[in-house]
Amino acid sequence: VVDIGHLYRDAGVFTYDPGFTSTAACESDITYIDGDAGVLLYRGYPIDQLAEHGDFLETCYLLYYGDLPTPAQRREFEHAITMHTMIHEQMARFYQGFRRDAHPMAVMVGVVGAMSAFYHDSTDINDPKQREIASRRMIAKLPTIAAMAFKYHIGQPFVYPKNELSYAANFLRMCFAVPCEEYKVNPILARAMDRIFILHADHEQNASTSTVRLAGSSGANPFACIAAGIACLWGPAHGGANEAALKMLEEIGDANKIPEFISKVKDKSSHIRLMGFGHRVYKNYDPRAKIMQKTAHEVLGELGIKDDPLLDVARELERVALNDSYFIERKLYPNVDFYSGIILRALGFPTSMFTVLFAVARTVGWIAQWKEMIEDPSQRIGRPRQLYTGSPQRDYVQMSKRG
Numbered sequence: 297v298v299d300i301g302h303l304y305r306d307a308g309v310f311t312y313d314p315g316f317t318s319t320a321a322c323e324s325d326i327t328y329i330d331g332d333a334g335v336l337l338y339r340g341y342p343i344d345q346l347a348e349h350g351d352f353l354e355t356c357y358l359l360y361y362g363d364l365p366t367p368a369q370r371r372e373f374e375h376a377i378t379m380h381t382m383i384h385e386q387m388a389r390f391y392q393g394f395r396r397d398a399h400p401m402a403v404m405v406g407v408v409g410a411m412s413a414f415y416h417d418s419t420d421i422n423d424p425k426q427r428e429i430a431s432r433r434m435i436a437k438l439p440t441i442a443a444m445a446f447k448y449h450i451g452q453p454f455v456y457p458k459n460e461l462s463y464a465a466n467f468l469r470m471c472f473a474v475p476c477e478e479y480k481v482n483p484i485l486a487r488a489m490d491r492i493f494i495l496h497a498d499h500e501q502n503a504s505t506s507t508v509r510l511a512g513s514s515g516a517n518p519f520a521c522i523a524a525g526i527a528c529l530w531g532p533a534h535g536g537a538n539e540a541a542l543k544m545l546e547e548i549g550d551a552n553k554i555p556e557f558i559s560k561v562k563d564k565s566s567h568i569r570l571m572g573f574g575h576r577v578y579k580n581y582d583p584r585a586k587i588m589q590k591t592a593h594e595v596l597g598e599l600g601i602k603d604d605p606l607l608d609v610a611r612e613l614e615r616v617a618l619n620d621s622y623f624i625e626r627k628l629y630p631n632v633d634f635y636s637g638i639i640l641r642a643l644g645f646p647t648s649m650f651t652v653l654f655a656v657a658r659t660v661g662w663i664a665q666w667k668e669m670i671e672d673p674s675q676r677i678g679r680p681r682q683l684y685t686g687s688p689q690r691d692y693v694q695m696s697k698r699g
């Protein structure tokens with residue numbers, strides 16, 4: 297608590313909390329994390345049960361509406377999502393405006409932000425029906441937008457959605473089918489993709505979700521808010537961590553090089569971090585990391601990859617770190633991103649797509665949080681204060697009298 301009354305005579309007492317480590321910005325019914333116990337609940341349901349028994353669309357319904365759907369609700373929701381998977385053909389032409397070598401996240405920020413220029417009938421945030429249509433549009437269209445970003449990036453023609461497929465299977469097909477060739481979605485790989493989507497769907501007030509809420513608090517339309525969330529997610533300390541984790545594993549390359557790498561991490565002057573390790577809230581094993589590790593084995597097994605050197609490096613790195621006092625004292629454990637890159641690479645995605653997939657999954661969480669905020673009667677514009685450390689008041693000096 298810092299008294300800065302000498303600068304702002306009427307300012308009173310402020311709390312100064314860089315990084316918001318102990319400041320709640322909202323009340324929320326959506327996601328619960330107990331970082332010490334390694335617990336993650338969506339609307340009260342443990343993440344491992346949802347990942348084991350549920351699917352992503354059901355998880356979307358749960359996060360957005362607050363309860364698991366009845367069979368009739370599920371049918372209606374699935375039908376509505378399926379009906380909204382196409383994007384406006386004029387939007388599809390946007391892609392040509394980007395350089396081929398643009399990072400697909402840059403394309404995502406642009407195209408999702410542009411949705412508000414197309415769907416005018418769902419930008420009135422005060423109309424609950426419009427809010428719902430906007431939300432359903434984004435859950436439905438994000439995979440299509442992401443797959444098109446991927447296809448554009450690799451120079452292949454767009455593949456349009458096939459609505460009889462599941463959400464994850466349809467996404468894999470839009471990414472990997474090519475014209476003139478039969479493409480059959482492997483159900484085990486589709487299940488793995490679905491599980492990755494479930495695990496990334498929400499995570500309470502992380503940086504990108506807080507960004508969405510802050511943008512939304514000004515009354516900005518939901519498409520603009522989600523584009524802001526995507527921009528924030530891009531950073532390597534947040535959604536970009538799985539890309540960084542895989543790069544790190546590739547650079548280490550061999551389990552023999554782990555001790556040398558760990559000593560570099562421990563030397564603070566190197567500014568090297570063990571990517572995919574540590575978390576602001578989890579001071580125990582991230583429950584999502586356990587499911588990711590299991591899924592990595594399933595995917596590699598299905599693809600007949602008996603020895604993936606990167607998986608060997610990852611497992612050994614985890615073992616070494618979990619027995620090292622540096623990591624033990626700081627309560628640094630693998631997070632969701634430590635193993636996800638290995639799965640995504642095995643599925644055929646380049647690292648540049650990893651954060652894009654995260655954005656597809658997190659869209660429902662962002663939207664559920666945005667809706668909760670809009671519907672909260674105590675909601676006000678988000679306006680953090682600051683601790684001013686600059687010059688006291690001084691008089692303007694004419695140019696001729698300076699220097």
Ligand code: ACO
Binds near residue numbers: 535568571572576633
């Ligand atoms: N490797 C090495 N040391 C680390 C790591 C790491 N991955 N993470 C934290 N530390 C150390 C810090 O250097 C610091 O040490 P010190 O006390 O000697 O100064 C201590 O642990 C505390 O670290 P903070 O940076 O204060 O922790 P914070 O809560 O701010 O950071 C974060 C959390 C950003 C996730 C951090 O652990 C990190 O950078 N991890 C690597 C990137 C990553 O995997 N991000 C994904 C997060 S999950 C997600 O977004 C989906």
